[in-house]
Amino acid sequence: MTSVRGGLPDVREIAETVTDPELPMLSLADLGVLRDVWVTHAGTVVVSITPTYSGCPAMDAMRADLKRALRDAGYEDVEVRTVLEPAWTTDWISSAGRAKLAEAGISPPHSAPIRAAGPIQLDLGATVRVLRCPQCGSARTEEQSRFSSTACKSLWRCRSCLEPFEHIKEI
């Protein structure tokens, strides 16, 4: 297996230019959704991607965008495969990706929670975590909702600059 073919650009480099349809400041590689890219002996480019959430409606758009980018680069035979295991985690968002999120006013995730043994605990206490406002840097922020404009984000408000902002929630 190889990632280059005579005279054509590297397939991984091409795939890494494709951005997320809902977080266009991030590439699929930054997001950790792009899992692998290779060329088979028969010349087929195989790209494997993993969904962030089960219902992520952007998966079809990602497949189409990957195929289009690779075809535009001269690779006619492209296959996009889904990988479900291991499940995506926000820990796979690259440090470059985190910087791009912050620059775009989206609070990047902290480390994903580590699971204790036994049943998953239900915590009914108040949210005590502190997030910095990506606009003004204030720590006087509060969570409005665990769900926001996409499945992967929660909704916050800054009590200093009064702006709302989104946070990529840890999974």
Place this chain on the structure above:
Amino acid sequence: MGHSDHLDDYGDAYGAIAEDNDAQRWAFGSGFDDPLAGVDTSVPSEVDGTDLAAYCLMLGDDALILSHRLQEWVSRAPELEDDVAIANIALDLLGQARLLLARAGKADGTEREEDTYAYLRPASEFRNVALVELENGDFAHSLARLLVFSTFRLALLDQLRTSRDPVLAAIAAKGVKEVTYHRDYAARWMLRLGDGTPESHQRAADGMAAVWPCVGELFTPHEIELRLATAGVGVDPSTLRAEFDAVVAQVLSAATLQRPPESASSATDGDTDAAGGRDGRHTEALTGLLQEMQGLARAHPEATW
């Protein structure tokens, strides 16, 4: 990519949508990519593919039907944040349903697609529990249902992560992360309602009382569930009851609510007339739901646009 290339690609919005025939992604019906594309869907050794398919339909139909009920709330929730939250929860469940229905068609060898299961089966072929098909009622009723369902499903998916079927195990591992947030949302709302005003407390209590008769069915094992549990592929739901009871007790206590009397659920405990969802026996509520969910697909078979 240069600016002019970008215009070539997207300057014509209709062309951008229509250019790739593999991805007619705005249609309801055919045109969605197979959510299991490229996943090895062979059936593990010594597992009956028909049983596995039926089991995937049980888990998939629970998610699909509750997803539809939650979608009915969108634009009607008390606050915009709740519209968004409920839509996200419904979307997660729809995603789980798509994977499970697609897995069913691979497991029994019929190669039926997710849409065939979702849009073309009559009510008698749906295998969901009664809990998910009931009418929404008021917001407290719907949140009581979501608490009961997500507590049950989280315990189930958590056990299923070690299934011998690697596809089910992967779907479950992903679902655990999602349903943890669903249970959290429902529990926090029950807390606000139960420990709120006298009116909200009463509605939360009424909601729990209304859904409680459906709890017994969740933990009554079907013979297919028992066979697959023995084979290390499925979960015997009766083993999940202790965890369920502990979590529900935690929420009800914090919400100053009483657990509904056990007699209220005895009607479905082991009673095959009432607890027959896994065998395709349903209430009229499911018929009405399917008329709406399937109407467009049935009126325009094979439609793509």
